[in-house]
Amino acid sequence: MNEATLQKLKTLAESAKYDVSCASSGTTRANKTGGIGSAAGLGICHSFTEDGRCISLFKIMLTNHCIYDCAYCVNRRSNDIPRTTLTVDELVTLTIEFYRRNYIEGLFLSSGVIRNPDYTMEQMVKVIKELRTVHRFNGYIHAKSIPGASQELVREAGLYADRLSVNIEIPTEQNLKLLAPEKDHQSVYLPMSYIHQGMLENKDERKKFRHAPRFVPAGQSTQMIIGATPETDQQILTLSSSLYQQPSMKRVYYSGYIPVNRSDERLPALVTPPLVRENRLYQADWLMRFYYFTASEITDKGQNNLDLEIDPKLAWALRHPEMFPVDVNKADYEMILRVPGIGVKSAQMIISSRRYGKLGFWQLKKIGVVLKRAQYFITCSELPAQTIQEIKPENLRLQLTEKKKSNPNQLTLNFSA
């Protein structure tokens, strides 16, 4: 550990920062005596970068040398950037020392490909194995599985990592091949299925032997780059939805393309990353995971791309006036969830409190329903205000977007209700 390590750290942090996933949730592990660390159920954000992103894990690359030449990546072979590699020892020490100072929740390790996928994966496994076995580190570990790595190595990594991820990066294979000639979907989907199989087998094993080691307890995740290739939101969401069919797939991340390689003519000349689109995709993803929407509903009626001006739930409601108004005192849970301005929590509270008596606007407000929106889509025990039926979708849209325009930069991930 010295000045040289500091330089390496800077270089590799620069190379690692574009990978979006910083969720360290999904595992609860109390400290085992004699070891260091614990993983809290909901990962703690220990700092926030000046772009407002959470720093929870120490996200770093083993090396930014790479034999591949993916057009969208800063670390591609043809880029002229400083290259360096951290040793296993340096990575282990940095992780532990950062952790002891409460800077981080754990490690998120990725790497460029050196020599070949298996060699690279071996180096990564060495790091996380040493952390877990030699140092008895109980903090969170997320490791990237290198596309093309063998089943044995993915299996071994899964014994030490809380989560593994393989990034799809480009939603269609044809475009992936165009931008990353050395990769294909096989190299992504195979390791994904290794992880999935590993989890299934581990489940059986743990039924038989309660103390069998856990295999990626926090499951797997993946990432897609948005806006580097012409895929529509419909294509992207359909892919996400099929990924979520696998129970081991916990999160799909969407990363607005940041033009790191400006001169490549295969890539669009963007001035700023498509942040609003990225946010809308996260909202749509949310709808699929918690609101019982399907990908085809979110992009129905020829809406191939998400509306940038309004969130996808409101957009769906405006396309489907025939479904509203919804009677909150009678409708089933899934339909109540579809009302703009009603979130999961409020919907649950509506279901449980309407047993005690009919709900009116006042109660709905107390429950946390955003009436400013919801009022046009519901009826309750009181006389309804004007609903979408009277106002008509076009006018309602105008009415609901008017104020928002004054603050177009404001991004929220959740539906604020």
Add this chain to the structure above:
Amino acid sequence: MNIFLYDASFEGFLTVVFESYRLKIVPDTIVEEAEVLPLFSDNVLHISADEQKAQRVWKGLKKKLSPAACSMISVVFLADDPSIPMLLFRYIRKAIDAPKSIETNFGDSDVLEAAKWYKKVGREAERVRQFVRFQKTEDDIFFAPVAPLHNVLPLAVEHFADRFSDQKWLVYDTRRKYGFFYDLQTTVEVTFDHLQINPRIGKINPDMMAEDESLFQQMWKAYFKSMTIKERINPKLHRQNMPRRFWRYLTEKH
């Protein structure tokens, strides 16, 4: 006007409740001994904390209230606001007098207010878990100063004891001038007359630092800086997620 003076401890507060019931005097305000009293202080009662009286009140509350409501009271008491003792006094009085549980009656302004403070205090405790930064001293103690808005250290230390069970650590509230020290066995409350730190940014004196401490601080700062994506800079979101009042002791902010 009935003014109850107490020592600002939880035990002291429970004794106030006890005495108020015993003397049948309802306080108009409950204040810390050190506060300057209003001019027209006609009926001033000095209440000294009494363990037995406090215990009796607490036991009574435990019978009358759910465990969740009891823990709510002890958490809200940590909030740093002059309105808190009276708020809790009214809450307790309502809870004792009401024939039915008042705990979920959010139509009652005191119940609602208490619930709000409960949330605020909890959030501040979470921020302490997030933003504490330890510095390693030459005698292998990991030291962190904090200055939270509310007195939340008692709520946060359990987390540190679990997570950092194989290192000695000391978390110190510089605003309230006390802290918790963990010696690899137990966690004890400590106070220091004079803390050897830079009062502005909370750094321990360089000659007391462990040999590699300053290097790791530099590493973390460099890492933090490199992680920012310039194309996405968003100072408002940054401040919202990491309130300015915590910057003072954040290694990466200096």
